[in-house]
Amino acid sequence: xxxxxxxxxxxxxxxxxxxxxxxxxxxxxxxxxxxxxxxxxxxxxxxxxxxxxxxxxxxxxxxxxxxxxxxxxxxxxxxxxxxxxxxxxxxxxxxxxxxxxxxxxxxxxxxxxxxxxxxxxxxxxxxxxxxxxxxxxxxxxxxxxxxxxxxxxxxxxxxxxxxxxxxxxxxxxxxxxxxxxxxxxxxxxxxxxxxxxxxxxxxxxxxxxxxxxxxxxxxxxxxxxxxxxxxxxxxxxxxxxxxxxxxxxxxxxxxxxxxxxxxxxxxxxxxxxxxxxxxxxxxxxxxxxxxxxxxxxxxxxxxxxxxxxxxxxxxxxxxxxxxxxxxxxxxxxxxxxxxxxxxxxxxxxxxx
Amino acid sequence: xxxxxxxxxxxxxxxxxxxxxxxxxxxxxxxxxxxxxxxxxxxxxxxxxxxxxxxxxxxxxxxxxxxxxxxxxxxxxxxxxxxxxxxxxxxxxxxxxxxxxxxxxxxxxxxxxxxxxxxxxxxxxxxxxxxxxxxxxxxxxxxxxxxxxxxxxxxxxxxxxxxxxxxxxxxxxxxxxxxxxxxxxxxxxxxxxxxxxxxxxxxxxxxxxxxxxxxxxxxxxxxxxxxxxxxxxxxxxxxxxxxxxxxxxxxxxxxxxxxxxxxxxxxxxxxxxxxxxxxxxxxxxxxxxxxxxxxxxxxxxxxxxxxxxxxxxxxxxxxxxxxxxxxxxxxxxxxxxxxxxxxxxxxxxxxxxxxxxxxxxxxxxxxxxxxxxxxxxxxxxxxxxxxxxxxxxxxxxxxxxxxxxxxxxxx
Numbered sequence: 001x002x003x004x005x006x007x008x009x010x011x012x013x014x015x016x017x018x019x020x021x022x023x024x025x026x027x028x029x030x031x032x033x034x035x036x037x038x039x040x041x042x043x044x045x046x047x048x049x050x051x052x053x054x055x056x057x058x059x060x061x062x063x064x065x066x067x068x069x070x071x072x073x074x075x076x077x078x079x080x081x082x083x084x085x086x087x088x089x090x091x092x093x094x095x096x097x098x099x100x101x102x103x104x105x106x107x108x109x110x111x112x113x114x115x116x117x118x119x120x121x122x123x124x125x126x127x128x129x130x131x132x133x134x135x136x137x138x139x140x141x142x143x144x145x146x147x148x149x150x151x152x153x154x155x156x157x158x159x160x161x162x163x164x165x166x167x168x169x170x171x172x173x174x175x176x177x178x179x180x181x182x183x184x185x186x187x188x189x190x191x192x193x194x195x196x197x198x199x200x201x202x203x204x205x206x207x208x209x210x211x212x213x214x215x216x217x218x219x220x221x222x223x224x225x226x227x228x229x230x231x232x233x234x235x236x237x238x239x240x241x242x243x244x245x246x247x248x249x250x251x252x253x254x255x256x257x258x259x260x261x262x263x264x265x266x267x268x269x270x271x272x273x274x275x276x277x278x279x280x281x282x283x284x285x286x287x288x289x290x291x292x293x294x295x296x297x298x299x300x301x302x303x304x305x306x307x308x309x310x311x312x313x314x315x316x317x318x319x320x321x322x323x324x325x326x327x328x329x330x331x332x333x334x335x336x337x338x339x340x341x342x343x344x345x346x347x348x349x350x351x352x
Numbered sequence: 353x354x355x356x357x358x359x360x361x362x363x364x365x366x367x368x369x370x371x372x373x374x375x376x377x378x379x380x381x382x383x384x385x386x387x388x389x390x391x392x393x394x395x396x397x398x399x400x401x402x403x404x405x406x407x408x409x410x411x412x413x414x415x416x417x418x419x420x421x422x423x424x425x426x427x428x429x430x431x432x433x434x435x436x437x438x439x440x441x442x443x444x445x446x447x448x449x450x451x452x453x454x455x456x457x458x459x460x461x462x463x464x465x466x467x468x469x470x471x472x473x474x475x476x477x478x479x480x481x482x483x484x485x486x487x488x489x490x491x492x493x494x495x496x497x498x499x500x501x502x503x504x505x506x507x508x509x510x511x512x513x514x515x516x517x518x519x520x521x522x523x524x525x526x527x528x529x530x531x532x533x534x535x536x537x538x539x540x541x542x543x544x545x546x547x548x549x550x551x552x553x554x555x556x557x558x559x560x561x562x563x564x565x566x567x568x569x570x571x572x573x574x575x576x577x578x579x580x581x582x583x584x585x586x587x588x589x590x591x592x593x594x595x596x597x598x599x600x601x602x603x604x605x606x607x608x609x610x611x612x613x614x615x616x617x618x619x620x621x622x623x624x625x626x627x628x629x630x631x632x633x634x635x636x637x638x639x640x641x642x643x644x645x646x647x648x649x650x651x652x653x654x655x656x657x658x659x660x661x662x663x664x665x666x667x668x669x670x671x672x673x674x675x676x677x678x679x680x681x682x683x684x685x686x687x688x689x690x691x692x693x694x695x696x697x698x699x700x701x702x703x704x705x706x707x708x709x710x711x712x713x714x715x716x717x718x719x720x721x722x723x724x725x726x727x728x729x730x731x732x733x734x735x736x737x738x739x740x741x742x743x744x745x746x747x748x749x750x751x752x753x754x755x756x757x758x759x760x761x762x763x
Contacts, residue, residue, distance in 0.1 A: 098722055098723055102723040105723075109722040111666075111669055112670075112716075112721075115669075119708050122708040122711075123384075126706040126708065127392065254524045255524075257521070261521055316533075319532045320529055323525045323528045323532075330515075330521065330525075331515045
């Protein structure tokens with residue numbers, strides 16, 4: 001059970017934070033179809049940061065007496081997140097500039113950024129690593145960054161269910177993201193700034209007439225969106241693919257877009273949707289090692305090997321589940337879904 | 353004065369804007385190469401200069417001489433490869449164009465491409481050519497691929513029409529579903545290539561004696577290229593789509609429904625049917641892209657795709673947008689992008705750089721084409737052309753030609 005919860009969180013957290021990134025952009029009136037691209041870019045930047053730190057010996061300074069000081073490593077992890085957030089925001093500026101200043105079609109701009117990011121990343125990865133993927137310079141992500149319960153002072157077999165689930169074999173990034181998700185949601189809904197930002201996505205002309213600088217608000221929306229998505233990309237690379245950048249995040253940016261839409265552009269619903277999606281993603285990835293009721297029988301794996309059940313309940317089916325389920329959920333919820341009114345429309349001061 | 357008038361035409365300025373976007377894109381690629389060459393000691397300026405020349409003239413690259421200098425010349429193998437690689441992206445481009453013209457953004461061309469590929473390969477390899485003549489198998493596979501693509505395209509259409517699900521979202525989901533279904537279909541199909549050490553590769557259709565008709569193109573362009581009749585079929589389809597969109601009642605209904613669904617319904621057009629139909633046709637076109645590409649008989653298909661989608665679908669978006677979603681223009685933009693593709697493979701072959709720089713160039717061009725209106729406006733100012741009408745309104749890109757709206761009242 002704790003395995004199931006941990007894995008679900010690992011898949012759900014990047015989705016959640018990137019979906020929130022989408023909310024910031026769309027609430028300010030800009031459709032951010034480029035989430036996938038920004039994630040890819042952010043993942044590359046973060047991995048490159050860690051790679052370079054290792055290459056130039058920064059990490060060897062942290063190893064004292066043969067053991068890694070795990071506390072300092074966490075600082076590096078957060079630094080990596082910060083770097084990818086900053087450059088993600090810079091990358092998102094391309095979207096902001098075209099759609100706010102040049103009044104370009106936001107769908108096309110987003111699509112072009114989705115093409116640009118993997119191309120740029122692969123171009124540089126090939127030059128740096130001479131292969132299609134950039135890995136860590138030495139070791140793997142779990143060895144450097146993962147926190148185990150023994151590090152926190154629990155006994156190897158002690159601690160109970162809660163500690164096993166939430167304080168064992170985890171990445172600090174997961175909890176930083178949850179914290180950020182809460183803080184950003186509060187900013188968007190409970191502060192003056194958030195209200196102004198949202199008003200620009202609903203009726204920018206009215207907002208403009210009340211003295212709100214719509215251009216500034218939209219730029220801020222896109223920048224925050226880019227920062228969160230870039231960071232989400234690095235978190236994805238760190239927690240699910242062993243800190244590797246290969247110009248691909250397995251469609252997570254697009255999935256985040258889906259999560260945002262069936263979360264109806266609201267943080268709480270998004271968190272729920274992301275968890276649902278993460279659960280099915282986790283089933284797809286780890287169906288063979290999930291013990292649902294704790295009796296030692298791995299039911300899903302047994303079923304997939306069964307001659308009659310296995311025809312349907314096989315790995316391919318589990319991999320399709322997240323997409324099938326979200327289509328079904330969408331079918332039931334889409335009638336109630338309500339996008340920000342002015343999203344996708346360029347703001348023109350003169351049009352009132 | 354005639355020249356002035358020519359410049360004043362909307363079409364001319366659109367073309368000019370596109371050409372400027374392309375030029376800026378190529379220059380951006382060249383600058384990237386130059387910068388990397390300067391900052392990377394192992395590359396250096398000599399390598400960068402080679403790279404820049406290949407970006408602009410890669411299609412005419414003719415290998416290297418013994419000293420490592422690039423040779424240029426007219427090379428029919430390159431032209432043939434260019435035409436061969438243009439085929440699938442012209443088809444996916446047509447798919448995106450048709451959807452765009454009817455008010456839908458078909459981001460699902462990748463999935464439809466996969467669906468078409470799967471059906472076509474399955475049929476072409478499973479029907480024994482010892483019993484059925486190869487050309488009949490080819491026709492069955494061709495139609496099967498088209499049908500599978502249409503089906504896969506109709507799915508998001510149905511969801512949009514009846515369940516009000518945004519087509520972009522539905523397409524994303526069906527893309528990934530298709531990617532998984534492909535793996536499922538081929539995993540136990542017994543069609544895996546057993547030649548050599550290859551894994552997860554399907555037999556080329558030539559294994560069963562099925563391949564596209566050549567239409568004499570291999571004689572016209574001798575060399576080792578893969579060129580075949582696929583490009584001719586693609587061009588025929590481009591013309592057909594053009595006729596469908598501009599000369600037929602059906603095309604008119606689809607476009608009317610795209611520009612305003614409710615008004616179209618008021619005018620007696622069945623809006624739900626129109627949406628499903630345009631997505632189905634778009635899907636069929638994308639499916640045919642995959643079909644034509646893999647029925648060439650000489651292309652291998654890697655089936656384990658559940659982690660990635662084929663790039664043709666997304667390149668199709670670039671083809672469509674660069675050609676302003678005009679089916680005829682798509683033929684040329686498709687060929688242009690495959691020219692870049694050929695240049696990219698030359699780049700990774702003859703220099704230390706790699707082919708991904710051409711994807712960067714394509715992305716930059718599409719990015720620029722998103723604000724082609726702005727560029728158009730600059731051209732207008734720069735040439736001091738009199739402003740005709742409502743330039744600068746963002747609706748202009750999306751709206752179908754104005755004469756259609758007038759006809760609507762009569763219908």
